[in-house]
Amino acid sequence: MMESSTSSLETRISSTFSSVDSKVQSKENSINTIESTTVSSDQSVDSSSVTEESIIKKTVSNNNEPIGGNFFVSIMNRDYVLLDKSNGNVIDDNKENYQKTFAAREAIHDGTKYYLLSTFESELGLIDPNSTEKAVGEQGKLFPEENVYGSIVSDTSELLTSDFEENGTTEELMDRTFEIEGFYNHFDGTKYYSLKDSSDQPIGVVNAAAIEKSSDKAGKKHPVNDYYSIVKNDHKIWEKPGLEEIGSTTSIFERTFNVKEWYYHYEGKKYFAIYDNGGTFKGFVGGDAIQKASNPGGIWYDTNEYVTVTKDSLTIWKDFDFKNGNSTKSMYQRTYRVTGYYNHFNGSKYVSVYDNKGVWQGYLRADYVDTFNTPGGKWNSTNQYITVTKNNWTIWKDFNFKTGSSTKGLCQRTYRVTGWYRHYNGSKYLSVYDNKGVWQGYLNEGGAKLVNNPGGKWNTTNQYVTITKNNWTIWKDFNFKNGNSTKSMYQKTYRVTGWYRHYNGSKYLSVYDNKGTWQGYLNEGGAQVVNNPGGKWNATNQYVTITKNNWTIWKDFNFKNGTSTKSMYQKTYRVTGWYRHFNGAKYLSLYDNKGNWQGYLNEGGAAKAGGAQGTGFSTNKSVLVTKSGYSIWDNFNWKEKARTNSLINKTYQVKWYYRHMNGSTYYSLYESNGKWFGYVNSDAVRERRGVSHYLGNSRQSVINELSAHQNDRFYLGTPYRGLSSSNPEPFLSPYGAPNGYGPGMNCTGFVAYVMRRSGGNLNRISGITQGWGSYANAYNWRDALMRNTEYYTFGSVDALLRSGKAQKGDIIYFDPVWTDINYDCHIGIFWGNRSNENRIWHQVLAGNMQSHIFSGTRFSKIYLFPQD
Structure with a gap:
């Protein structure tokens, strides 16, 4: 019982007993016998002065009865007699208090022992103790019942133990049926049932108001009007719940029925009465064999299959009221996906249909469609040829589109088609075979073109x-x-x-x-x-040197994007491969020494090199070693032959040079005797270039200066003045512009004056050598020019003319025979219009003149100093 209810009950009981106690206490002294619980009828007691309260005495219980002698009894004798406590008259209660529970005290009336019974509100009367039985508590005695069952009909009633201790509620027992072991008529007037289950285990005590009694183990009948589908195919069908088996659910598996009533059997199982769509009772089935549906359609059954609609004039429904639907005309022969189905109460199976976009179409009777295990749909035979036109589509091995291969290897090939499918996705798929009869797979028709014969297209x-x-x-x-x-x-x-x-x-x-x-x-x-007209790539590993400075190196083979080879001229590049172009030419793919691609160059614009050094270029110039720390290489495998440290200011002839792949230029050096010396980086030497480059004028300015006076007396006829002082100026005084010393020149003064008049810086001569006569001394010119300019030597005038090296304006120097007593040198300007024309313009003892080439004294060799 609830705590509040118990407290209230105890209060009322206490109140009842307290009222009696107070009356006993007030009359206690008038009672003659205290120890005895009875009063003899023959004792001299004035009955008129002794009230009934005076014969009600306290007792002390040794049986755990309420303190003060209070206890509870249940009336057990159906023929009990209840006396009025005032006069001893029988009270007629129509025996309605049989088996009920009351609070009791012992009392003596006319010398006879009675129990005085009380309710919450009042005293009931006296009763013979033999008609009662003491109870252990206010719940009273348990009155057994046999073959009586009760179903729980309330989920909020208290669930009590046999000692009437609180043990939860009936929420979890709702609708279940139990055997009623017996009942209690509680002192508070409530009737309680003691329940046990089919295993004879006690369930607890429940208020009778929460129980519906039945003589049938099936328990309470629950009227309903629901729909259930059979979900087990091997369960029994009963005539009555749990009794008289009449069949199996195998014959009605997945069918939907109307359930009009159900029972929660004493054995713990629910039974449902099922009726077909004709209203015929089919029997009872256990609750574990069925599943409730929300409507007559039945329960949902998952599936994953495909159907092709085979009826074009029926209805696909939007609900199971069959009021909202559409014609199947537009769906005829098309393939759809079925995600599940219902077995309707009307006896038909309905599939739930979706199109290839996932849009639900409705419920369609299963006998309106053909069902397939794959989304391919229906097979349609044919005999035709196709050419595959898509090279990046997939030809499938199944219609789950999980196994397939690219059409790349099939593209533009011709195949035979033996049949086709209209797939769930809306596409038509062809079943493709090769010319050996080997099946290739299913191909969407959009990936091929139909052809009329096996030749292809x-x-x-x-x-x-x-x-x-x-x-x-x-x-x-x-x-x-x-x-x-x-x-x-x-x-x-x-x-x-x-x-x-x-x-x-x-x-x-x-x-x-x-x-x-x-x-x-x-x-x-x-x-x-x-991919382009360049043709096939051919790998190689070689080096070339660019030999054309006005060709184009291309970035593509459309020849629209390119650059000039001018900046690449004579440089060496690596060739990693080449193409034989559609135009017939061979193009080399060039990379620089940093691995940067330069473009495609027609092979005619380059010369094949033997290595990274590139192709050698012929030259003939003199160089002066100016830097130490450089190697003289024996070859381009970088075998060192010498170092430049000991070669400073030595002169070598360069006959070949190489523009190496590493970006440096290497000179091939020869000694003065013509013996090859080695390769050196051009940064280690200084080129000895022409006279004009050294002096700061030009060949043309020299020619212009002399040509302007070729036929006048500006230079010609100027008298000879021999060198006689360290001051050079007296010897640079021509007729046309005499200085303060008057006209007169020596051979060197003439050359020096012409060079100065044409823009040359004579300090480049005097600054190199401080010899006597400065720039008016030919030895000084020889030394300065040999050190800083290019030059050639010859043994005779004839050799000079035959060499082809002399050009108009070059300086000719005659070195003396040093063993002669009166040795002397001579210098002049080559004035031939051709390299083999024997003409010189010079200052001699006879005066300034133009003549054949000669020296006034014997010479050992001739030096030719080119202007450029």
Whole structure:
């Protein structure tokens, strides 16, 4: 019982007993006998002065009865007699208090022992103790019942133990049926049932108001009007709940029925009465064999299958009231997905239909469709040929689209189609076989073109191929009877305007040369397709030196993006590969020493080199070693021969130079005797260039100066003045511009004056050598020019003229025979219009003149100092 209820009850009981106690206490002294619990009827007691309260005495219980002698009893004798406590008259209560529980005290009336019974509100009367039985508590005695069952009908009633201790509620026992072991008529007037289950285990004590009694183990009848579907195919069907088996659910598995009543059987199982759509009772089935549905459609059954609609004039429904639906006309012969189905109460199976976009279409009777395990739909036989036109589609091995392969290897080939499917996704798929009868898979029809014969179709293209076979045949027709060898076409690039994929499996290219002349049909295996007219890449590893300074190196083979070779001229590059272009030329792919790609260069613009040093370029110039710490190399494998540290200011002749791949220029050095010395980085030497470069004027300015006075007396006829002082100026005084010393020049003064008049800086002579006579002394010119300019030496005038090196304006110097007594040198300007014309302009003892080349004294060698 609830705590508040118990407290209230105890209060009322205490109140009842307290009222009696107070009356006993007030009359206690008038009682003659205290120890005895009875009063003899023959004692002299004035009955008129002794009230009934005076014969009600306290007792002390030794049996755990309420303190003060209070206890509870249940009336056990159906024929009990209840006396009025005032006069002893029988109270007629129609025996309605039989088996009820009351509070009790012992009392003596007319010498007889009675129990005085009380309720909450009042005293009830006296009763013979033999008609009662003491109870252990206010719940009273348990009155057994047999073959009586009760179903729990309240989920909020208290669940009590047999000692009437609180033990929860009936929420979890709702609707269950139990055996009623017996009942209690509680002192508070409430009736309680003591319950036990089918295993004879006690359940507890429950208020009778929460129980519906029944003599049937099935318990309470629950009227309903619901729909259930059979979900177990091997359960029994009963005539009555748990009794009289009449069949099995195997025959009605997944069917939907109307349930009009159900029972929660004493044995712990629910039973449902099922009726078919004709209202016929089919029996009872256990609750574990059925599942409740929300409507007559029944429960949902998951599936994953595909259907093709086979009826075009029926209805697909939006609900199971069959009031909202559409015609199947637009769905006829199309394939849909079924995600589940219902077995309706009306006896038909309805599939739930979705299109390929996931849009629900409605419920369609299963006998209106053909069902398939895959989304492919229905097979349709045919016999035709196709050419595959898509090279990046998938040809599938199944309609789950999980296993397939690319059409890349099938593209433009011709195949046979034996049948097709209209797939759930809305597409038509062809069943494709090759020419050996091997099935390839299912191909969406959009990936192929239907052709009329097994030959395939013409495919227009615009691409290039390089012939890779030199002994194949290029055919003039597809009878394969007229053809030519590919030998002369080998490694050349051609244009392909179209091709055929023959049913024999081979692809044939229609080939044209760069003049537009058709060559024939070539099996693609004899060529390599390239992306542009450049042709096929051919790997190599070599070096070239650029030999054309006005050609174009291209960034692509459309020849629209390129740069001049001017900045690359004479430089060396690495070639990693080459192309034989459609135009017939060979193009090299060039990289610099940092690995940067430069472009494609026609091989005619470069010379093949033997290594990274590049191609050697012929030259003939003199260089002066000016820097230490450099190596003299014996070869370009970098074998060191010497170091420049000990060669400073030595002069060597350069006959070849190389523009190495590493970006440096290397000179091939020769000693004065013509013996090869080694290779040196050009940074280690200074080139000895022409006189004009050294002095700061030019060949043309010298020629202009002399040509302006070729026929006048500005220079010609100026008298000779021999060198006689360290001051050079007296010897640089021509007729046309005499200085303060008057006209007169020596041979060196003439050359010096012409160089100065044409813009030359004579300090470059005097600054190098401080010899006597300064720039008026030819020895000083020899020393300065040999050290800083290019020069050639000859043993005779004839050798000079035959060398082809002399040019108008160059300086000629005659070195003396040093053993002669009166040795002397001589200097002048070459004045021939051709390198072999024997003319010189010089100052001699006879005066300034133009003549054949000679010296006034014997000479040991001739030096030619070019102007540039």
